[in-house]
Amino acid sequence: MTVMGRTAEVADEALLDIRELSIEFPVYGGAVRALDGVSLEVRRGEIVGVVGESGCGKSVTSLLALGLLPRDGFRVRAGAIGLLGTDVLTASERELGELRGSRAAMIFQEPLTALNPTRRVGAQMIEVIRRHQPLGKAAARDLAVRALGEMRIADAAEVMRCYPFELSGGMRQRVLIALAFSGDPAILIADEPTTALDVTVQRQVLTLLRERARRSHTAVMLITHDMGVVSQYTDRVYVMYAGRVVEAGSTRDVLSAPAHPYTRALLNGLPEGAPPKAPLRAIPGSVPDLRAPPAGCAFAPRCEHAAARCGERPPMFTRTGAAGHTAACWLEHMEGKSV
Amino acid sequence: MSALDAVPLVVEDLQVRFPVGRDWLGRPKSYAHALNGVGLTVRRGETLGVVGESGCGKSTLAQVLTGLVRPSAGAVRVASGASGDVRPVQIVFQDPNSSLDPRMRVWRVITEPVFLHRRSGRATLRELAARLAEQVGLRAEHIDRYAHEFSGGQRQRIAIARALASDPEVIILDEPTSALDVSVQAQILNLLLELQRSRGLTYVFISHDVSVIRHMADRVAVMYLGQIVELGAAEEVLGAPRHPYTRLLLESVPQVGEPAAAQTPADTTELPSNRSLPAGCFFRERCPRATDGCERPQLLNRLQDLPVAHEVRCHRVAGAA
Numbered sequence: 001m002t003v004m005g006r007t008a009e010v011a012d013e014a015l016l017d018i019r020e021l022s023i024e025f026p027v028y029g030g031a032v033r034a035l036d037g038v039s040l041e042v043r044r045g046e047i048v049g050v051v052g053e054s055g056c057g058k059s060v061t062s063l064l065a066l067g068l069l070p071r072d073g074f075r076v077r078a079g080a081i082g083l084l085g086t087d088v089l090t091a092s093e094r095e096l097g098e099l100r101g102s103r104a105a106m107i108f109q110e111p112l113t114a115l116n117p118t119r120r121v122g123a124q125m126i127e128v129i130r131r132h133q134p135l136g137k138a139a140a141r142d143l144a145v146r147a148l149g150e151m152r153i154a155d156a157a158e159v160m161r162c163y164p165f166e167l168s169g170g171m172r173q174r175v176l177i178a179l180a181f182s183g184d185p186a187i188l189i190a191d192e193p194t195t196a197l198d199v200t201v202q203r204q205v206l207t208l209l210r211e212r213a214r215r216s217h218t219a220v221m222l223i224t225h226d227m228g229v230v231s232q233y234t235d236r237v238y239v240m241y242a243g244r245v246v247e248a249g250s251t252r253d254v255l256s257a258p259a260h261p262y263t264r265a266l267l268n269g270l271p272e273g274a275p276p277k278a279p280l281r282a283i284p285g286s287v288p289d290l291r292a293p294p295a296g297c298a299f300a301p302r303c304e305h306a307a308a309r310c311g312e313r314p315p316m317f318t319r320t321g322a323a324g325h326t327a328a329c330w331l332e333h334m335e336g337k338s339v
Numbered sequence: 340m341s342a343l344d345a346v347p348l349v350v351e352d353l354q355v356r357f358p359v360g361r362d363w364l365g366r367p368k369s370y371a372h373a374l375n376g377v378g379l380t381v382r383r384g385e386t387l388g389v390v391g392e393s394g395c396g397k398s399t400l401a402q403v404l405t406g407l408v409r410p411s412a413g414a415v416r417v418a419s420g421a422s423g424d425v426r427p428v429q430i431v432f433q434d435p436n437s438s439l440d441p442r443m444r445v446w447r448v449i450t451e452p453v454f455l456h457r458r459s460g461r462a463t464l465r466e467l468a469a470r471l472a473e474q475v476g477l478r479a480e481h482i483d484r485y486a487h488e489f490s491g492g493q494r495q496r497i498a499i500a501r502a503l504a505s506d507p508e509v510i511i512l513d514e515p516t517s518a519l520d521v522s523v524q525a526q527i528l529n530l531l532l533e534l535q536r537s538r539g540l541t542y543v544f545i546s547h548d549v550s551v552i553r554h555m556a557d558r559v560a561v562m563y564l565g566q567i568v569e570l571g572a573a574e575e576v577l578g579a580p581r582h583p584y585t586r587l588l589l590e591s592v593p594q595v596g597e598p599a600a601a602q603t604p605a606d607t608t609e610l611p612s613n614r615s616l617p618a619g620c621f622f623r624e625r626c627p628r629a630t631d632g633c634e635r636p637q638l639l640n641r642l643q644d645l646p647v648a649h650e651v652r653c654h655r656v657a658g659a660a
Contacts, residue, residue: 053520168610198392198547199591225520228593255595269525271554272595276573277532280554282525286490 014041014082015187015219016065021079023064031075032290034060036243036298037314038079042187045217047210049234049251051224053266055287056240058223062191064088065221066106067096084186102132105180109192111172115164122160125179132183147178151208170201177209187219194229206233227267231255236324239263242288242298244314249325259320259327262299297330305331346418347508347541348381348404348428353413355399355565359614372613373399374410375565375621378639381509386535386542388556388573390549392588394610396565397545401513404543405430418508426452429502433514435494439486445472445497446482452505471500476530492523496530503534512544516551528554549592553577558647561585564613564621567639571649581642581651583626620653628655 018040024031035057042048050058063069065081067088081088084103086095100106108114116124125144126137135143141160148156151174164172173193180188190209194202210233213220222234230237230251237254239247239262247260258264267273268281285302288294294301300310310330318332319325355374358367374396381387391397402408404415405428417427429452432438439448446468447454454464469479475496477489486494495515502510512531516524528551534540544555552559552573559576561569561584569582580586611617611624619634620626626633632654639650 053522199549199593200392200587203591203593226593227521227595231595232593266521267595269522270550270595271525271528272550274554276554276556279529279532280525282529283522284526286492286523 014043015084016040016042016189016221017082018061018065019080019082021061021064021081022077023060023074023079024077025074027291030291033077033293034074034243034290035064036293038240038243038245040238040245040248042219042221044186044219045214046235047213047220047222047233049222049224049230049237050240051227051230051237052240053225053287055242055290057243058240059191061240062106062189062221062223065189066100066104067091068100068106101128102183103186105183105185105188107173107176107180107188107190107193109195111169111176111196112164114176115172117164119163120160121162121164121167121175125160125175125182128179129182143182144178147182148175150181150212151175151178153178168201169197170205173197173205174208177205177212181212181216181218184216185218187221188213189221189223191223192225193222195225202229209233227255227270228272239266242293243290244298244328246299246329247325247327248317249320249322253320253322253325257321257325259325259332260299260329261303261305261331263327265302297328307331345383346380347383348418348543349416350377350379350404351414351416353377353400353403353415354411355396355403355408356411369614372616373565374403375616376413377562377565377567378413379560379567379570381541381543383541384535384539385557386544386555388552388559389543389545389562390547390552390559390588391562392547392610394564394613395562397547397562398513399565400562401430401511401543401545404428404509404511426505427508428511429505429507429509430511430513431495431498431502431515434518435486435491435498436518438498439494441486444483444485445477445489448486448497449482449500450504451501452507456505467504468500471503472497474503474534475500476526490523491519492526495519495523495527499527499530499534503538509541509543512542512546514546515544517546517548524551531555549577549589561588564611564616566621566652567650568622568652569650570639571642571645572647575645575647575649581649581656582622582653583628584622587625630655 018038021035021038023035024033038061052058065083076089084099086099122144126140129135129140129143144160145156148159153159153174194205197205224230234251237251238245241262247254247263254263258267265283269283271280274280283302288298296311296313297315300306315328315330317326317328320327320332353374354376356370356372359371360368362368377400389397389400399408403410446465449468449471450464468482472482473479477493477496516527519527535542546552556573558571559573560567561576563584569576569585576585580589620637623629623633637652637654639652642649642651
């Protein structure tokens with residue numbers, strides 16, 4: 001196994017450690033710079049949010065973290081991904097196969113496409129459990145029932161006899177969360193797990209997910225576009241824009257004292273904060289074309305505070321007020337608080 | 340017709356049911372009950388917000404109001420517009436990628452609602468399209484492009500321009516910003532408010548997003564399983580909700596800045612099936628306050644103590660007569 005030289009002390013280190021990752025997708029007439037110097041860590045037992053608008057690279061990051069993108073579909077320009085001590089970008093498909101579904105699990109946005117429509121839920125759960133654990137059919141079934149019970153599915157036996165289409169969206173997502181936790185993972189990556197669900201169901205699913213993760217000290221990387229979800233369910237947060245991390249820190253610091261103009265603009269654009277019918281503070285313009293990413297800060301063309309310098313070189317990460325709270329913005333940098 | 344001048348849209352006891360499965364004679368085996376007695380009025384110049392979760396019938400309501408679905412019972416009465424010959428109700432759909440014809444140039448898309456009725460020349464239509472494009476923040480010289488050349492937010496602007504083309508009495512906005520990112524959503528909401536102010540438009544704004552409804556609406560109707568459970572002024576319904584379902588809905592919305600509530604979630608969050616409607620109150624099985632009397636069908640009762648009409652479909656709400 002290609003180890004990043006610290007398997008033994010993995011417990012205290014980051015379970016997921018993405019370092020300066022830049023990748024691009026070759027397209028007709030060039031390449032899309034999907035990620036540009038993304039650094040991101042998820043440590044044991046913490047719930048980390050990754051928030052940003054569509055096209056910012058949050059889903060690509062989550063898929064790459066588990067090595068789920070076909071290798072010939074993208075080019076790595078720089079950087080590395082360490083997942084539980086395995087170097088994901090160079091590991092063999094077999095090594096990754098052992099990791100996925102057992103020590104590292106994933107939940108997707110649309111639970112109906114994640115389940116096989118032609119087989120009963122129970123059969124699928126038992127198959128997944130037995131693939132990673134040396135259990136007999138009966139023992140695997142018991143484990144599945146227990147896992148469903150933890151997700152507050154009372155009539156587990158009944159649910160296991162159903163086909164996926166017979167269950168509601170919230171129920172399907174709870175089945176998948178139960179399945180994800182059945183292998184006792186150290187880290188769970190959830191890519192917009194509740195975007196397809198209603199708010200009342202979303203609250204239930206996310207609360208169950210958080211409770212379950214806290215009980216077993218499982219780390220969770222929660223990808224979302226919803227600042228409300230970030231605020232209520234995460235410990236730390238990374239804000240992404242145009243393939244770059246622009247701000248990172250504890251959720252409370254980032255949301256109460258956002259340092260990057262993009263984070264501020266995102267929060268200001270929400271209708272929650274504004275008086276009814278008052279004009280919202282919209283961000284002018286649109287996301288840059290990543291086939292030709294801007295030379296400087298990616299947000300500079302839309303930023304109301306942009307100075308000449310912002311257009312020239314990408315800003316470095318700068319520490320702001322609180323510990324662990326950093327932002328990639330020249331304006332912060334010019335105040336002389338370089339990391 | 341004079342009564343309809345101040346109230347361009349009246350909906351009375353609307354019922355819609357869709358056949359589910361048919362036997363060998365083609366007779367429906369059962370029905371999905373999408374709307375179960377919806378009644379409301381929309382006043383000129385106001386925004387009526389309609390909020391609810393998936394399956395509550397809000398999109399069916401939009402389709403009935405625009406004439407895309409024929410109601411099984413009940414009536415929709417619309418004031419005929421100044422132009423008379425054009426549909427007085429227009430709609431903006433959720434997903435601008437699928438609601439704009441990819442093979443039409445934008446000026447044709449925008450003038451589609453008046454194309455058949457007005458029989459105007461190409462030059463007149465292009466002029467109209469250019470004027471509308473500028474009003475919704477697009478550049479007039481771009482009207483010869485195709486829809487795919489625009490970003491998601493710009494496409495929604497095209498859809499809004501199309502809805503404006505026939506000078507409709509009422510514009511139905513069916514989740515107009517749900518497919519858009521937050522920053523673009525703010526732009527579109529601003530545009531809608533600005534257009535309403537400058538042109539005196541009447542909106543029916545349908546959304547699952549409570550905070551968007553709170554921002555846009557004058558009055559709010561909360562829907563559950565094809566019925567309106569609460570209807571009143573926006574600040575009353577969303578500020579001091581009376582119906583247990585409205586309360587549950589508002590509690591569930593994740594708020595920025597609020598600490599994460601550590602409470603255990605309610606066990607039953609399943610919407611009852613709309614194939615066979617529950618007897619009595621539709622919300623009874625999920626309701627924390629269910630008691631005797633909830634097994635009877637609930638009526639929309641007008642609250643007596645409020646200046647603006649406020650109706651709640653719950654016999655336990657005090658002050659309801």
